Amino acid sequence: MALIKNFKIQNEPEAKALHNEPQGVFISTYGCQMNVNDSERMYSLLEMLNFTSVPQPQDAALIIINSCSVRERPVHKVHSEVGRYRKLKEKNPGLKIGVGGCVGQQEKSKLFKDVPLVDFVFGPDNIDDLPQLVTSCFVNSDVKLMGSKFKHQDPYHVETLIRSTPVAAFVNITKGCDNFCTFCVVPFTRGRERSRPYKHLIKDIQSLVERGVKEVTLLGQNVNSYKSDCGVCFPELLKGIALETDIERIRYTTSHPKDFNEELMKVSAEHQDKICDYIHLPVQSGNSEVLERMNRGYSRKDYIEKVKMIRNYMPTVSLSTDIIVGFPGETDEQFEETLSLVEEVDYESIYAFMYSPRPFTKAARYEDQLTREQKSERLQRLFKQHELKAFAKAKEYEGQILDILVETYDEKLQNLKGRSTQNKVTYFAGGPELVGKTLAVKINKAFPQTLRGERVTL
Numbered sequence: 001m002a003l004i005k006n007f008k009i010q011n012e013p014e015a016k017a018l019h020n021e022p023q024g025v026f027i028s029t030y031g032c033q034m035n036v037n038d039s040e041r042m043y044s045l046l047e048m049l050n051f052t053s054v055p056q057p058q059d060a061a062l063i064i065i066n067s068c069s070v071r072e073r074p075v076h077k078v079h080s081e082v083g084r085y086r087k088l089k090e091k092n093p094g095l096k097i098g099v100g101g102c103v104g105q106q107e108k109s110k111l112f113k114d115v116p117l118v119d120f121v122f123g124p125d126n127i128d129d130l131p132q133l134v135t136s137c138f139v140n141s142d143v144k145l146m147g148s149k150f151k152h153q154d155p156y157h158v159e160t161l162i163r164s165t166p167v168a169a170f171v172n173i174t175k176g177c178d179n180f181c182t183f184c185v186v187p188f189t190r191g192r193e194r195s196r197p198y199k200h201l202i203k204d205i206q207s208l209v210e211r212g213v214k215e216v217t218l219l220g221q222n223v224n225s226y227k228s229d230c231g232v233c234f235p236e237l238l239k240g241i242a243l244e245t246d247i248e249r250i251r252y253t254t255s256h257p258k259d260f261n262e263e264l265m266k267v268s269a270e271h272q273d274k275i276c277d278y279i280h281l282p283v284q285s286g287n288s289e290v291l292e293r294m295n296r297g298y299s300r301k302d303y304i305e306k307v308k309m310i311r312n313y314m315p316t317v318s319l320s321t322d323i324i325v326g327f328p329g330e331t332d333e334q335f336e337e338t339l340s341l342v343e344e345v346d347y348e349s350i351y352a353f354m355y356s357p358r359p360f361t362k363a364a365r366y367e368d369q370l371t372r373e374q375k376s377e378r379l380q381r382l383f384k385q386h387e388l389k390a391f392a393k394a395k396e397y398e399g400q401i402l403d404i405l406v407e408t409y410d411e412k413l414q415n416l417k418g419r420s421t422q423n424k425v426t427y428f429a430g431g432p433e434l435v436g437k438t439l440a441v442k443i444n445k446a447f448p449q450t451l452r453g454e455r456v457t458l
């Protein structure tokens with residue numbers, strides 16, 4: 001079987017015929033919001049080729065695994081998921097299976113050898129080539145196709161694609177990362193950092209508003225290092241979006257503590273009617289030596305000072321974080337410092353993971369790796385400590401009246417689901433005509449992850 005990297009469509013009449021009939025596509029998404037947004041873009045691009053999304057892989061003519069290599073055993077996960085489709089492929093040899101995302105970028109053509117059922121592979125920088133790649137794959141069925149070239153030189157001019165009219169949409173503002181944290185594979189799978197031009201972003205967001213979007217989440221590996229072609233930095237971008245577009249709510253993720261500055265806080269306080277009262281600020285560890293070995297660029301003290309500054313400008317802010325436990329060389333005492341930092345900062349939610357070595361990264365070569373048992377024991381301790389605290393914090397919302405932007409209506413339960421500006425998922429009774437509206441909701445009961453309330457008139 002031949003391998004083609006330059007996937008020009010070989011036979012145009014066949015390609016046209018291919019897209020005359022609607023066909024099903026199923027995308028399985030792993031990982032972060034960036035990947036969720038990438039999958040949405042893939043669906044939108046494939047819709048232009050007459051593919052429609054189907055809820056089950058057995059109804060699909062095309063299956064794409066949008067993989068993530070940030071956590072453990074990513075290739076193994078791709079392998080076992082593709083294995084589950086073996087029977088479908090036997091029944092329908094025309095079924096095409098593609099692997100995108102970070103594993104696609106990292107493994108490239110090696111995946112064809114390791115997982116022979118895969119027909120095509122592509123990386124995050126090649127999503128916009130997907131229509132051509134898929135068409136070529138269907139037309140030239142005896143070849144394996146690959147698109148995983150970085151496009152560092154190309155201007156980063158993507159336009160946000162949405163299929164229906166969601167209430168909330170993700171908008172990429174940067175791509176890639178230059179930070180090289182020693183545990184992270186992203187700079188190797190998503191390439192160097194690039195920012196979208198300011199004017200394009202403003203236009204893009206206003207056009208989403210005109211299609212009914214009420215809330216945008218600005219996405220980047222490190223949104224705080226956004227720098228546009230005309231020198232606009234992240235706080236100025238936020239200000240511009242608040243003033244020059246009619247968007248109702250603005251969120252952003254992910255922030256890097258080293259680049260998080262007071263100017264951003266001033267803009268957030270000035271535009272608190274639009275900028276959400278929620279910040280995700282990954283700390284990764286509570287110990288300064290571990291942070292240094294992670295190449296994070298801040299100490300425990302720096303981080304705590306940033307948190308104080310945030311609370312000074314945004315007293316009701318909801319904070320969340322990412323934590324890695326069991327980084328190579330992390331001692332019991334150093335881990336205790338993570339526990340004490342979590343206690344001190346008083347997060348509403350934490351996303352914690354056991355360290356696992358990633359290819360190409362510096363930390364994977366550190367000699368003092370911890371055992372799985374050590375890492376797992378620390379993770380359990382962290383979760384246990386935070387569980388009760390998080391629930392107690394959620395309980396503080398009981399009796400409060402929150403502004404909830406309604407995102408969806410569940411017909412079966414006749415329930416509305418929305419989010420507060422603090423990013424708390426809230427359920428309450430109401431009809432579908434309320435989707436897209438921001439309503440005052442009194443919180444009656446808090447659960448560990450969600451809130452329940454009732455609509456009130458003020």
Ligand code: SF4
Binds near residue numbers: 177180181184221256
């Ligand atoms: S900032 Fe660090 S953890 Fe985040 S994407 Fe960049 S290298 Fe990875």
